[in-house]
Amino acid sequence: MRIAILDDYQNVAREYADWGSLNARVEVIHDPFPDTETLVARLTEFDVLVAMRERTRFPADVLRRLDRLQLLVTTGPANAVIDIPAARGLGITVCGTRPPFASDTSELAWALILAAVRHVPAETRLVREGGWQMSVGSGLAGKTLGLLGLGRTGSRVARVGQAFNMETIAWSQNLTTEKAAEHGVTVVSKQELFARSDVLSVHLVLSDRSRGLVGAGELASMKPSALLVNTSRGPIVDEDALVHALQERTIGGAALDVFGTEPLPERHVLRTLENVVITPHLGYVTQGSYKVFYEEAVEDIAAFAAGKPIRVVE
Template sequence: MGRAPLRRVVVLDDFGDVAPAAADWSGLPVEFLAAPVPEGERAARLASADALVLFRERSALPAGLIAQLPALRLVVTAGMRNRVLDLEACTARGVAVCGTDSLASPTVELTWALLLALAREIPWQEARLREGAWQGGAGLGLEGATLGVAGLGRIGAGVAAIARAFGMRLLAWSPNMTAEAAEAAGATLTDKAGLFRGADIVTLHLGLGPTTRGVVGAAELALMRPGALLVNTARGPLVDQAALIAALERGHLGGAAIDTHEPEPMAEDDPIRRAPRTILTPHLGYVTRENVRRYFEGAAACLRAWNAGLPLPRPLNSIARDAQGTTP
């Protein structure tokens, strides 16, 4: 059975206006949306689109919205996992879903940029300097300090490798971690309480799911050493934000660096904006020129494969795996 060429492809949430130059889109009926589409307007704005390209998890594609998109036949998501895309609903509606290649290194690098800035108090020292003052206080040296790594997937293992180069001691924990996995990363396996109690810095690299939402709450933060630091480049809802703000305001924590938030983009009145001793970045972990090229070159390749009647690259559901037809 053949498949008709795509007539309208929408690339969602290109906040930085990077997608047009990141790939060769020539010959493809692509429309780029730089501003987020309000949730209540998405069905109407996307009703005639037969393909959507999702820029990571910026806009959700739940079952209710999928049901209101009668023309939709193909979804390409940047990367190979997307927690806000209802894959089962796409399959039930006969919508093919594909992913793209991605790099772990950008998030590893940003984790270390934030960790170093936090440990050496760079934002606050720079602010003093610009205000006409000189040094104030002292930062944390990393050699001999203990880094607690929650999650040792591609990103967590990459962070751990750099920690070893700094001469840090490593503790590791996740709900399903084994002693063998921890040892392979040069870390000592501990339980959750041991991780938070024993680390000078805790860095989060867990996936978000029912068992990890709010996994860092008031109890875990209270276990941390006075002046300890927290880095989150994984998912905002891993941390109970109210508990984190309270720990920062009490002065129990030395600081927190946070790249991921809920919702995104961050609300203008989000209380984390006013929390002391914080470094906040707008979910930059995966956003490098190299990674963006991988995302959108992969998306363009999938769109072209569809139009040419070729097997779809990096299929994520049975519809995409079975899409072998030729164009009329």
């Protein structure tokens, strides 16, 4: 059995599970594929693929061309870039793992918020270059934290905001007053959320309803000092509209971990803007989540080889 571990950008997958227990040939592929033809040519000889959630795409036309593929394991319980019905029709089993720890992304959101409001990246760079103090940061106490989505991640972000003595408000399409009250959060309209927030943090699942939900109109209604934070999925925010708002400084800045195209193209303008704090999709990239992902991927493969697949993604 030939197994390929994909999307291991940091070259750490072998450290987090006992791949030797599978008695198989295991190859690790670190870099993303530049195009579909390269992907198919590179993976055509493998029986099993282990894919990090929502990095390498597996639409129907790719799956049809991977003749030897029997098992596709995704980290996490679901993967929006795998065509599950197509895989099922081709006789390819798709298995998952438990989701990443709920705290991982909420912690990163706060790392980004604090780095942005206190200008940590710029001041760090200045000190390394021999300088000393160039900016005046802003405090958070008494400010308004807006949550676009109040699920398991958004509610955790809200609790930390409350610890900083911030007013917490939220909106999403299905959010009720009662549900928000459970977290000490006030429900407002979408328009009010954008207009009132000093920090607006996005915590929605990417879907047809949420794609492009934060567009030019929403950005235009924000305070000129406001910070937009996105640790959910890039396409929820209209990237062109966001770049324009940042360049024109109609909002104070952005703190971003996710993008429309990942990895972010080398010459993308977001890499250059001084009013952006930027990280390379690190939300679930922690030792704890990686241990769960890779240990359970090995379990999935072993169970499949024994003829008893587990955690099958339906």
